[in-house]
Amino acid sequence: MTRTNNEPVPGNDPVTGDDPVTFSDLGLRPELLTALGGLGYEEPTPIQREAIPPLIEGRDLLGQAATGTGKTAAFALPLLQHLVAGNRSKQPGALVLVPTRELAIQVSEAVHRYGRELGARVLPIYGGQPIGRQLGALDRGVDVVVATPGRALDHIGRGTLRLDGLKVVVLDEADEMLDMGFAEDIEAILQATPAERQTVLFSATMPARIDGIARRHLRNPVRIHMGRARADSGQAPLVRQIAYVVPRAFKTATLGRILDVESPTAALVFCRTRDEVDQVASTLNGRGYRAEALHGGMTQEQRDRVMGRLRSGTADLLVATDVAARGLDIDQLTHVVNYEVPSAPDSYVHRIGRVGRAGREGVAITLVEPREHRMLKTIERVTKQRIVVEKVPTTADLRSRRLELTRAALEEAILEDDFENFRVVVETLTDKYDVMEVALAAVKLAHEASGVVPNDDEIPQITPAPDRESRGPKGAGSRPPRPPRSAGAGMTRLFVGAGRSAGIRPQDLVGAIAGETRLSGRDIGAIEIADRFTLVEVPESAADEVVTALRASTIKGKKATVRRAHEDR
Numbered sequence: 001m002t003r004t005n006n007e008p009v010p011g012n013d014p015v016t017g018d019d020p021v022t023f024s025d026l027g028l029r030p031e032l033l034t035a036l037g038g039l040g041y042e043e044p045t046p047i048q049r050e051a052i053p054p055l056i057e058g059r060d061l062l063g064q065a066a067t068g069t070g071k072t073a074a075f076a077l078p079l080l081q082h083l084v085a086g087n088r089s090k091q092p093g094a095l096v097l098v099p100t101r102e103l104a105i106q107v108s109e110a111v112h113r114y115g116r117e118l119g120a121r122v123l124p125i126y127g128g129q130p131i132g133r134q135l136g137a138l139d140r141g142v143d144v145v146v147a148t149p150g151r152a153l154d155h156i157g158r159g160t161l162r163l164d165g166l167k168v169v170v171l172d173e174a175d176e177m178l179d180m181g182f183a184e185d186i187e188a189i190l191q192a193t194p195a196e197r198q199t200v201l202f203s204a205t206m207p208a209r210i211d212g213i214a215r216r217h218l219r220n221p222v223r224i225h226m227g228r229a230r231a232d233s234g235q236a237p238l239v240r241q242i243a244y245v246v247p248r249a250f251k252t253a254t255l256g257r258i259l260d261v262e263s264p265t266a267a268l269v270f271c272r273t274r275d276e277v278d279q280v281a282s283t284l285n286g287r288g289y290r291a292e293a294l295h296g297g298m299t300q301e302q303r304d305r306v307m308g309r310l311r312s313g314t315a316d317l318l319v320a321t322d323v324a325a326r327g328l329d330i331d332q333l334t335h336v337v338n339y340e341v342p343s344a345p346d347s348y349v350h351r352i353g354r355v356g357r358a359g360r361e362g363v364a365i366t367l368v369e370p371r372e373h374r375m376l377k378t379i380e381r382v383t384k385q386r387i388v389v390e391k392v393p394t395t396a397d398l399r400s401r402r403l404e405l406t407r408a409a410l411e412e413a414i415l416e417d418d419f420e421n422f423r424v425v426v427e428t429l430t431d432k433y434d435v436m437e438v439a440l441a442a443v444k445l446a447h448e449a450s451g452v453v454p455n456d457d458e459i460p461q462i463t464p465a466p467d468r469e470s471r472g473p474k475g476a477g478s479r480p481p482r483p484p485r486s487a488g489a490g491m492t493r494l495f496v497g498a499g500r501s502a503g504i505r506p507q508d509l510v511g512a513i514a515g516e517t518r519l520s521g522r523d524i525g526a527i528e529i530a531d532r533f534t535l536v537e538v539p540e541s542a543a544d545e546v547v548t549a550l551r552a553s554t555i556k557g558k559k560a561t562v563r564r565a566h567e568d569r
């Protein structure tokens, strides 16, 4: 992470261990510190360390950061701090613009959690939700509005969202908003805000168009972007690096399954917060592992006890936060697991440098939520190392792996050749049964004694979305439509009765779908625009929702027929 155009921030890099910076070092109010402590956050992420002090000072900021870096708290905490310092009125003091309804809800929940002790009133507004409910809340008075640009503009037009009291405007995931065709809406909204407002722009990528917005609307901004990994010397060549893309709800089941397949001698599992450490450790214990939790909320004595159990082999898994794991040196580690994507490439490099030492092979496993896929790419780019995305093992994979372990254990026993006590059992049984049957029964018992495959639900296999640069929607309108073909796996094609002659562009559809449903732009597949109609691929599981939502709304100001496409055309 590098920051330019500003004074250095006090304290330093958690990776190298110099003077760790705490949230209170950053100048945050006590109410915010209490909220963060309650959430189990132990220390600011690099982007928070860099962004919070200048934002508290009132500077504008242009930040390059993907989901997973902690960027939401980086802009939300200073914004909440300002709101309290200023006069709270009925009109919102902060407006956060986000590309999708899903993000509007997530960000507003996060702002609400951080601002709980301050009694902050936060309202998400997005398409697809009854406008009446939003009107009521706006009328009662809110401090922070988190909105998708289309719906925000609606309210501004109706006079129900007043921007004259705004002190801060945040553009979150700005590149995604531009991809969805919200550029004009954003310009119009910014024009309607007070000139002396503070403006914050976060974007995962920094194409020229983002620079354009920054030049027009940000005043002498502090710039923050991902720099080089400084700890690259810690990277061991023997580390096998893999990642699994899984929805949040399936993470613990996935972790259990991966550990079952990998059967590590000793593993260190990293989590972001104290609560997660406790929850993951207890789930793993429930699955038969001997897992120990280690976090900053524990006393030195408790920590020493945990480390003792790990060294003596009474525990085989350690679940820890970065803070708690700092300075730990565990010789026998074979696996490092990132239960969550680390908040910066440096931190990734530092974590995985703990395995593969002294010529031993090590494995680094990262669980990635679909939205965090971009962060994985950033880590790959900065570390110049490939992280292979693998399929989550299925229960069938698990069974065959368990059988493989049983086979290996039997082979080992054969080589040991220490059977005297058992010979009589086999001899009496072979009087009555075939030797093959006796062997099969013995294998079955040995296998069952080694544990049963837990009856988890099937975990969905997610293929990460291709990068923005290679995606269909952007610019797809200039290509002639491909001949009809079947939709991709898990996807369904929808027919929309408006096409090129109605001026439809791919971003119009992406914007309409992402604005009105829980899908984000990345969930939408190929878009084929013909003269009079458009075919758009959406996940099968969301197809009905999309059809209903698009029928209820307009595309480019017009109603259009929307239905499932006939695949046999």
Ligand code: AMP
Pocket (backbone or CB within 6 Å): 040, 041, 042, 043, 044, 045, 048, 066, 067, 068, 069, 070, 071, 072, 073, 272, 273
């Ligand atoms: P974001 O990049 O803003 O989407 O944040 C990613 C995740 O990190 C969210 O689940 C946050 O709750 C969590 N998070 C943000 N900051 C911290 C922190 N300082 N310590 C632990 N977790 C954090």
